[in-house]
Amino acid sequence: MSERNRMIDLTAPEERAFLIGIDDPAEGRWPIHRSLAELGALAETAGASVLGSAFQRRATPDPVWYFGKGRATELVDAKAMHDFNLLVVDDELSATQQRSLEKLLGCKVLDRSALIIDIFARHARTKEGRLQVELAALEYHLPRLTRMWTHLSRTAGGIGTRGPGESQLETDRRIIREKIKKVRAELRDVRRHRATASRQRDRSEVATVALVGYTNAGKSTLLNALAGADVYAADMLFATLDPTSRSVTLPTGQRVVISDTVGFINKLPHDLVDAFRATLEEVVRADLLLEVVDAADPDFLGQQTAVQAVLDELGAGEKPRITVFNKIDLLDADLRMAPMPPSPQAAFVSATTGEGLAQLLERVADALRAAMVSVDEVVPYARGELVARARGAGDVDEAYTAAGIHLSGHLPPSMAAEVRNAAPRPRRRSGTPAA
Ligand SMILES: Nc1nc2c(ncn2[C@@H]2O[C@H](COP(=O)(O)OP(=O)(O)O)[C@@H](O)[C@H]2O)c(=O)[nH]1
Ligand SMILES: [Mg+2]
Structure with a gap:
């Protein structure tokens, strides 16, 4: 964290993290730099700032020091240099390892599992x-x-x-x-x-959109970028939303709630798989999924396959989805110029520069409209409250006529039914043809 933040925020305990991991030379292991990058992203998600990292090449962790004893002792120097107050270890620690590292460094020591449990608890x-x-x-x-x-x-x-x-x-x-x-x-x-x-x-009128994807794909950044442009974000209606959900108004006027979900994790300790699934319940309920993919990650296809497998297991594999290729600002110019297949199911954006976000919101509106039915009804002026709800629930035009408010466009089925019921209609006896 910067000096500036440190001066402003005097009360909250600041977690300044240093990461360590083991570079296991065995074939087929996840490369250490990627594992540490993921650990760093997890530490940041949990609210820490990451000051640096170190790793040691060895086949198995030392039973007492995790690193070899000599290398572990060097962490004392690293602590003096970086002034960290939290050591995060890339593997599960035994109580012995945790205690000896805590004693050696005089600071809190967390392992990967404890960090992930903390993040799950928030989500x-x-x-x-x-x-x-x-x-x-x-x-x-x-x-x-x-x-x-x-x-x-x-x-x-x-x-x-x-x-x-x-x-x-x-x-x-x-x-x-x-x-x-x-x-x-x-x-x-x-x-x-x-x-x-x-x-x-399911009776709720406001459509919900859930962000899914790997840790570090840019889900939280995207959520902030989308919500930041929304003047209604602080609207009282949504004041009770929890911190990982934001209200966003689409270009059609429709309100949606977009939720950040816990990120997928490559090195997810086995014991945490159930907890991970449970925190993804949001996804099962959502009307639409935004699958955020880090387009600058060379292995983004492998990650998409893994995301699909988990969504399938949750029964959400067939849900309406837009794949959002994020971080396009990091791609080479020639790659970005290559013709991208025009697809309503894909969007190319940069959450940090804002490129492509307007189109993404249009795609979201299109995708949600696909689940709506068309309406063309005149509602009495006395039902202004219903018209306001319809405005936020779908994509409707309003015309103020002598007969009432003429609503035309698309609404979720339940809302459309309400509007139809509100429209005064000449009673017809069954079997009698309309005049
Ligand atoms: N260059 C670039 N970096 C991005 C973009 N979106 C997110 N990031 C960075 O990617 C990292 C992970 O982003 P975050 O939103 O925390 O990812 P999450 O784990 O999916 O929530 C952060 O360092 C972001 O600043 C983007 O569009 N371009
Ligand atoms: Mg996040």
């Missing part, structure tokens, strides 16, 4: 999502307590130390196990009730 919105993340956090802590006990009994050992320590830890472990049982039972309950809840949510 979990539904009750089920929150419970799933809580379960992941508890399951993460349980074996670490066990290992800490093993570690203590071996080093401290001796008369008087073992008994009390052991019983305290036994108590802690029992409490965590009971909590896990409780959370599991709650999860079962929530799942049983889920069907009813989602039926109620």
Whole structure:
């Protein structure tokens, strides 16, 4: 973080992170620089600023120091130089490794799993999502307590130390196990009730758009860029939105809620897969997906394949989707000039320069319109409230006539039905042909 920010923000604890990882020489491993880049993006998502990184080439982590002892000791110099207050390690740490690094450096040490759990906790919105993340956090802590006990009994050992320590830890472990049982039972309950809840949510008039894609693709930057241009962003109607959702007005006048989702992660620890899926529930409910792809990433096709696989598993693989190729400002000029296939399902943008964002919003409006039905009705002036809702829910023109407000255009089916019911219509007896 810059000096300037540091001076302004005196109260919030500032997390200045340094990253370390192991460059495993084995074939087929994810290259260390990419793994560290992803870890850095995750650390930033969790609110830290990243000051630097280091790695060591070795086959397996040292059981006590993670790095070899000599290399670990050098981290003290790195700390003096960068003044970091958080060490983030690219792999899962044992309690022993975490303790020895914390002691050595005198600062907080987090591993990849703890960092990811923190991010999931921020993104979990539904009750089920929150419970799933809580379960992941508890399951993460349980074996670490066990290992800490093993570690203590071996080093401290001796008369008087073992008994009390052991019983305290036994108590802690029992409490965590009971909590896990409780959370599991709650999860079962929530799942049983889920069907009813989602039926109620479907009645909401405002279309929802969910951003999906890998960490670092530019989802959050894109959300801010889209919402930043929206003068209605602070509208009271949406004041209760959580911080990862923003209200955006499309060129048609339609309001949509765009939600940032937790990013896909290449090196996702296995134990966190369920929690990851649960935090993506937003995606299942969305009317439209924006799949954000880092067009400057040489492996963007591989990432798209992985995204598709997860969406399929969630049952969202066939949902209306626009693929947003982001970061086109980083592409070579000749690549950018190459004719891009004109497709309503793709958009080429730069979230940082703003290029292509207007077209993207038009595509979003087009895609949402595909799920609407056409309306052409005259609504009484007394139903002004309905007209205002229709204005934000779809793409309609309004004409003020002697007979009432003439609405023509497209609306979601439920809204269209409301408008039709509001239109005064000469009663016809069935079987009687209209005059
Ligand atoms: N050059 C360039 N960088 C971008 C663009 N969009 C995002 N970024 C950068 O990519 C990084 C990840 O962006 P972020 O929005 O945090 O990605 P997320 O993990 O998908 O939310 C940040 O350093 C952004 O500044 C873009 O259009 N062009
Ligand atoms: Mg993000």
